[in-house]
Amino acid sequence: MLQPITPLAISAFTATSALGRGLDAHRHALQEARSGLRANDFSHAALACWVGRVDGLEEATLPVALAAWECRNNRLAWLGLNQDGFLAAVHAARGRYGAARVALLLGTSTASIGATEEAYRRLDADGGFPDDMLRPPIHAPHSLAGFVADALQLEGPCLTVSTACSSSAKVFASAERMIRLGLVDAAVVGGVDTLCESVLFGFNALELVSRAPCRPFDRTRDGISIGEAAGFALLERVDAAPGAPRLLGYGEASDAHHMSTPHPEGLGAELALRDALARAGLQPAEVDYVNLHGTASLKNDEVEAALIARGFPPSTRASSTKGFTGHTLGAAGILEAVIALLAIGHGLVPGNLGGREPDPACGRQFAWRNEARAVDVALSNSFGFGGNNACLAFARAGRCA
Amino acid sequence: MSGLQVCVQGIGVWSPQLADFAALRNALQGQPAAPAAAHPPAVRLPANERRRAPQSVLLAIEVADQAVAMSGLDASALACVFASSHGDQPIMDYMCAVLAGAPAELSPTRFHNSVHNAPAGYWTIATGCHAPSNAVCAQRASFGAGLLEAACLALADARPVLLVCSDTAGSGPLAEVTGCSAPFACALVLAPQPDACTLGRLDLHLCPGSILDASPAPPVLADWVASSPSATALPLLALLAQGAGRCRLMAAGSLGMDVHLEECA
Numbered sequence: 001m002l003q004p005i006t007p008l009a010i011s012a013f014t015a016t017s018a019l020g021r022g023l024d025a026h027r028h029a030l031q032e033a034r035s036g037l038r039a040n041d042f043s044h045a046a047l048a049c050w051v052g053r054v055d056g057l058e059e060a061t062l063p064v065a066l067a068a069w070e071c072r073n074n075r076l077a078w079l080g081l082n083q084d085g086f087l088a089a090v091h092a093a094r095g096r097y098g099a100a101r102v103a104l105l106l107g108t109s110t111a112s113i114g115a116t117e118e119a120y121r122r123l124d125a126d127g128g129f130p131d132d133m134l135r136p137p138i139h140a141p142h143s144l145a146g147f148v149a150d151a152l153q154l155e156g157p158c159l160t161v162s163t164a165c166s167s168s169a170k171v172f173a174s175a176e177r178m179i180r181l182g183l184v185d186a187a188v189v190g191g192v193d194t195l196c197e198s199v200l201f202g203f204n205a206l207e208l209v210s211r212a213p214c215r216p217f218d219r220t221r222d223g224i225s226i227g228e229a230a231g232f233a234l235l236e237r238v239d240a241a242p243g244a245p246r247l248l249g250y251g252e253a254s255d256a257h258h259m260s261t262p263h264p265e266g267l268g269a270e271l272a273l274r275d276a277l278a279r280a281g282l283q284p285a286e287v288d289y290v291n292l293h294g295t296a297s298l299k300n301d302e303v304e305a306a307l308i309a310r311g312f313p314p315s316t317r318a319s320s321t322k323g324f325t326g327h328t329l330g331a332a333g334i335l336e337a338v339i340a341l342l343a344i345g346h347g348l349v350p351g352n353l354g355g356r357e358p359d360p361a362c363g364r365q366f367a368w369r370n371e372a373r374a375v376d377v378a379l380s381n382s383f384g385f386g387g388n389n390a391c392l393a394f395a396r397a398g399r400c401a
Numbered sequence: 402m403s404g405l406q407v408c409v410q411g412i413g414v415w416s417p418q419l420a421d422f423a424a425l426r427n428a429l430q431g432q433p434a435a436p437a438a439a440h441p442p443a444v445r446l447p448a449n450e451r452r453r454a455p456q457s458v459l460l461a462i463e464v465a466d467q468a469v470a471m472s473g474l475d476a477s478a479l480a481c482v483f484a485s486s487h488g489d490q491p492i493m494d495y496m497c498a499v500l501a502g503a504p505a506e507l508s509p510t511r512f513h514n515s516v517h518n519a520p521a522g523y524w525t526i527a528t529g530c531h532a533p534s535n536a537v538c539a540q541r542a543s544f545g546a547g548l549l550e551a552a553c554l555a556l557a558d559a560r561p562v563l564l565v566c567s568d569t570a571g572s573g574p575l576a577e578v579t580g581c582s583a584p585f586a587c588a589l590v591l592a593p594q595p596d597a598c599t600l601g602r603l604d605l606h607l608c609p610g611s612i613l614d615a616s617p618a619p620p621v622l623a624d625w626v627a628s629s630p631s632a633t634a635l636p637l638l639a640l641l642a643q644g645a646g647r648c649r650l651m652a653a654g655s656l657g658m659d660v661h662l663e664e665c666a
Contacts, residue, residue: 002558045504100609100656109516113493120497120574128577136578140487141517142540149654155609158653159546160538162488162517170535174550177557181405183549183607198496201504202512252533254525256477260513271531385513386522388534 004281007248007395008176010233011241012089014080015338017229017325018052022083027342030350033370035324037213037225042195044121047204050213051195052227052326054079069147071115071138073108073194077148080192080230089234090152090188096240097185099155104145105174106160107167107191109330109384112143114196144192156184162330164384165293166252167191168231169333169392173250175235186240190232193330199226206260214296214327215354216320217305217362221296227326231334245341248282248377248393251275255387266303268389269293269381273311276391282377287316287393289343289378290365291336294320295327296354300383302361309363317373318365323354333382337392340378344396347374404606407552408599408665410474410561411590412641413467415441415460416625416632417583421467426642428621441586445476445527453510454523457489460567460586461520462527468588473598474561476528479590480554481563482535483521484547486630487571487579489514494573520565532560543568544587544634545650545658551591552605561592568631585629587638599665601641608649608657616648637662 014022018036019029029036037050060075081087093102119133133139137146145160157178161167168191175187193199203209203226210223235247253271255263262269277284290312292304301320308318321339328335343349351369358366376399380392412422419425420437428434441463443451451459461483469476487493492515499507516522518536525534533554539546544566551564567586571579595602616636618626626632636648640662652658 043504047504100607113497116493116575117497117500120501123501123574128574134578136580137540139575139578140538140540142486142538142543146540146654155655156653157546157549157607157656158539158542159550161535162538163521163534163536164516164518173533174535174553177553180557181553183405183553197500197504198512198515201500201507202496202509202515204505205507205509205512207509252535254521254531254534256525256529256531258526259519259522268531384518385516386518386534386536387525388518388521388536 002275002278005176005249005279007238007246008179008235009238009241009244010247011236011244012086013233013338013341014084014086015229015231015335016054016080016083017328017335018054018227019324027346029324030348033351033353035213035353037326043197043200047200048211049209050225052225053195054228066151068135069138071112073112073114073144073192074147076194076228076230077144077192078151080232086232093186093234099153101156101185102154103157103175103178103184103187104149104154105171105187105189106145106148107171107330107333108144108160108162109164109167109193110196110198111141112138113198114194117197163388164386165329165332166382166384166388166390167330167333169382169390170252172247172392173252186234186236188232188234190334191331192230193328194228199329208297210296213354214322216294216296216322217301217352217359218355219357219359221301224295224297225326227328229325229328229331229335231331231338243397245344245397246395248395249276249280251391253389257387260385262299262303262383263387266307268387269307269383272389272391276379276393280393282393284312287312287377287379288375289349290316290318291340291380292318292320293381293383294322296322301359305359305361308365312365314364316365317349317367317371319350319352319367321350336380340380340394343375343378344394347372349373349375404604405552405556407555407591407593407603408595409589409601409603409641410592410598411468411472413464413588414638415463416585425638429619429639429642455489455492455514456569458520458523460584461565462524464586464588465524465563465565468590469563472590474590477530478532479530479561479563480532481521481524482537482547482551484537484543484566485568486538486540486543487568487581488517490569490575490579491572494575539653541630541633542651542653543630545652549652549658555591555593559593561590564589564591566631566634568629581629583628585632587634595665602663602665604661606659607652608659610655
């Protein structure tokens with residue numbers, strides 16, 4: 001039986017997605033029930049679908065000293081780091097603890113594969129990468145974390161977690177373990193994924209992409225909309241930031257079922273949820289809001305709706321926010337953790353945008369429209385290919401005092 | 402800072418020259434290595450899965466199975482951490498080439514096999530494992546960073562953990578920037594407490610800023626270390642073959658990690 005963990009403070013956090021740059025842009029879009037999805041104007045070859053694209057990324061630049069890391073994914077990472085005073089918060093933590101005592105744990109599904117795709121589109125006469133793309137670090141999945149370590153001048157443990165769509169949820173678990181074991185005093189966690197041909201045409205080949213804006217938990221849903229996002233959070237012991245919201249717990253589990261289809265009874269998801277509640281010392285009825293994985297794929301939503309219906313009372317509210325942002329893949333964990341923290345901070349349960357005709361599997365827990373109510377405890381679900389499941393539990397500071 | 406102490410319960414190795422850990426021990430003693438199979442046998446996978454599985458999965462499953470068999474532990478209950486610096490390079494090469502020409506022809510199976518956690522997915526499916534599984538990377542430091550992550554999981558949750566670190570050879574134009582000339586895979590089963598099956602105890606200490614003096618491999622292994630980022634595990638694997646000693650690994654791009662291997666009484 002798992003023992004409850006000592007909660008950690010989330011002393012700074014931020015997100016950038018199709019909803020805009022930083023926390024205020026996300027809060028406003030959620031309050032106004034305004035989707036960030038648009039008809040696909042990204043891929044080189046035409047693909048009829050909708051995407052959650054971040055505006056202005058093409059014009060965003062990296063500082064000269066970081067130019068070797070230039071690529072769309074690292075531009076989005078830098079844009080994200082520059083919101084909500086996050087850079088200053090990390091610099092302060094680095095000053096307080098030392099650069100080697102702050103871990104950097106980032107999730108991504110495809111990192112800067114978009115740059116490798118571009119190199120293949122522009123192979124030189126000898127069939128090799130063009131000179132400007134001969135930058136080995138951006139053609140590896142650690143590109144994102146390598147860039148951010150350089151940008152933040154951190155020298156502690158630095159790891160990329162790449163478990164598809166649960167990546168940037170699992171980094172919270174790795175960070176908690178490192179802080180609990182005394183390896184570090186703080187951790188920067190988060191994740192970034194950007195639109196690229198691999199995921200647009202890959203999910204299209206799997207027939208998982210909707211031609212229309214995604215409709216999570218709708219009876220007529222027919223697939224996902226892919227988005228891009230960057231998000232970051234700074235975790236410290238509670239005494240460093242007593243008023244900050246808390247990471248209460250997490251759970252991780254495997255389906256052991258199929259590479260690209262969830263377990264039909266949601267076994268891995270249920271184990272991750274159970275472990276998150278156990279580590280947080282929570283009963284289901286104490287959970288005010290669950291931000292669902294809710295991709296709008298046929299199978300995920302069916303399985304997850306049943307999981308919520310059998311696991312929680314109607315007083316627990318639940319919704320997917322993929323209709324706002326699209327499925328941001330490896331960045332979904334951190335983006336939706338930030339949305340859960342906004343729900344706690346502003347008493348806002350976001351409505352399940354895009355779901356007009358509820359799937360019969362959905363219980364009374366579903367918030368189909370925005371609800372203003374106090375949220376003291378919020379969960380966030382993230383499930384990935386390979387049957388990789390994670391669940392995070394967050395709370396308002398005062399609640400667990 | 403006090404170090405992390407974890408016990409090694411099982412070891413797996415595979416490369417074109419090394420069929421298993423015994424072959425590594427023989428090579429270190431100067432005995433001519435028996436040639437390994439052309440492909441890792443990966444017998445843990447059902448035959449139909451084995452035919453379809455990509456190279457990255459065959460490599461990882463082969464060494465995972467070796468290490469778990471040596472440990473005597475139940476694979477279905479083991480948490481696991483799969484590290485790889487580059488994932489499946491033949492698939493990355495295939496995908497980038499198709500996307501540059503005829504993106505609508507992309508194979509759905511190769512796409513779902515391209516995720517970095519494909520080996521973790523195939524392994525948990527093949528073993529019926531519902532425990533936490535992870536897939537990580539850290540450039541040339543993937544083995545050391547994966548070892549740190551696996552040790553943290555073993556100690557924080559007081560449970561044994563399977564660590565796998567593997568890389569395929571480079572493929573196509575991508576090979577020019579990854580510099581992987583040969584496949585290499587290794588695995589360790591780590592436990593928080595020693596028992597009758599313990600092969601040795603690792604004492605891990607982080608050494609900030611000390612990457613330049615990472616341990617050289619024994620001379621006989623130097624070419625292999627240069628051939629794959631996963632082969633940066635060889636200095637530690639050589640210690641395990643010898644029984645005791647110290648080496649230094651990279652735990653991150655600018656973070657060394659001293660590893661002290663002690664025999665368990």
